[in-house]
Amino acid sequence: MITDIHGLPGAVVLERFSAWFGAAPALHNVDFAVRPRSVTALIGPSGSGKSTLLRAINRLNDELPGARHAGRLLLDGDNVYDPAVDVSELRQRVGMVFQRSNPFPRSVFDNVAYGPRLNTGAAGRALDDSVEDALRRAALWDEVKDRLRDNALTLSGGQQQRLCIARALANRPSLLLLDEPTSALDPQATQRIEELLYDLQQDLTIIIVTHNLHQAARVSRRTALLVDGVLVEDAATDLLFTRPADSRTEAFITGRFG
Numbered sequence: 001m002i003t004d005i006h007g008l009p010g011a012v013v014l015e016r017f018s019a020w021f022g023a024a025p026a027l028h029n030v031d032f033a034v035r036p037r038s039v040t041a042l043i044g045p046s047g048s049g050k051s052t053l054l055r056a057i058n059r060l061n062d063e064l065p066g067a068r069h070a071g072r073l074l075l076d077g078d079n080v081y082d083p084a085v086d087v088s089e090l091r092q093r094v095g096m097v098f099q100r101s102n103p104f105p106r107s108v109f110d111n112v113a114y115g116p117r118l119n120t121g122a123a124g125r126a127l128d129d130s131v132e133d134a135l136r137r138a139a140l141w142d143e144v145k146d147r148l149r150d151n152a153l154t155l156s157g158g159q160q161q162r163l164c165i166a167r168a169l170a171n172r173p174s175l176l177l178l179d180e181p182t183s184a185l186d187p188q189a190t191q192r193i194e195e196l197l198y199d200l201q202q203d204l205t206i207i208i209v210t211h212n213l214h215q216a217a218r219v220s221r222r223t224a225l226l227v228d229g230v231l232v233e234d235a236a237t238d239l240l241f242t243r244p245a246d247s248r249t250e251a252f253i254t255g256r257f258g
């Protein structure tokens with residue numbers, strides 16, 4: 001099954017992938033294939049390795065002292081840990097959005113224009129067009145089209161998070177990683193982002209870490225459970241929540257641990 005999707009654009013494949021920060025592994029021999037152009041949810045108790053897995057994909061763990069890994073991690077069929085990989089180019093292909101929205105304290109426009117300016121040298125009309133396109137794809141354009149010169153920090157929390165999504169989309173990534181993107185938002189702002197993810201999966205692969213099992217059930221086609229750095233189960237979301245194959249999944253989704 002894993003080899004079926006290996007080289008497809010936006011496909012992520014982990015092969016016996018392990019990660020350590022110290023002696024104990026944060027991820028242990030993970031075999032995991034993420035389907036392209038769909039939403040996959042990562043769930044699991046606190047400290048089970050969800051963020052470590054996300055951060056392994058765009059090599060953010062590399063920045064942490066003592067971090068090391070073993071095994072292979074492929075994006076679009078390429079090993080992201082190949083020495084020839086340009087990490088900044090990798091991070092254009094892999095957008096990431098965090099729990100706390102983190103717009104730059106600059107204008108709405110400049111936030112979204114940042115990547116295209118830096119990576120393609122876009123300017124003038126071409127830059128305006130790519131900013132508008134990213135804001136439209138992030139379902140934010142109508143709300144900010146008259147506020148493009150306002151400081152991004154004047155937007156609401158939900159708008160700031162969609163702005164961070166737009167900033168990532170402006171780099172035309174094939175993969176979007178979201179680490180608990182709605183946990184600081186109210187239900188309405190959360191719903192807007194969930195609807196947005198539903199639309200965005202037409203064009204790109206999305207992996208979302210969430211502590212909210214209802215959210216995983218609502219937004220994802222597949223869900224994977226991590227426990228103590230081990231991938232316990234990876235299945236179609238409706239199956240995982242109704243007929244889990246592993247007793248640890250059943251215990252987790254019924255609230256008996258984690």
Ligand SMILES: Nc1ncnc2c1ncn2[C@@H]1O[C@H](COP(=O)(O)OP(=O)(O)OP(=O)(O)O)[C@@H](O)[C@H]1O
Nearest residue numbers: 021022026044045046047048049050051052053064
């Ligand atoms: N920078 C770091 N230095 C040392 N250990 C770390 C670091 N980041 C994570 N770990 C350890 O790696 C393991 C996995 O952590 P990780 O943050 O990936 O879990 P998580 O499932 O995302 O947790 P949470 O749901 O609480 O965010 C934990 O034991 C954690 O203590």
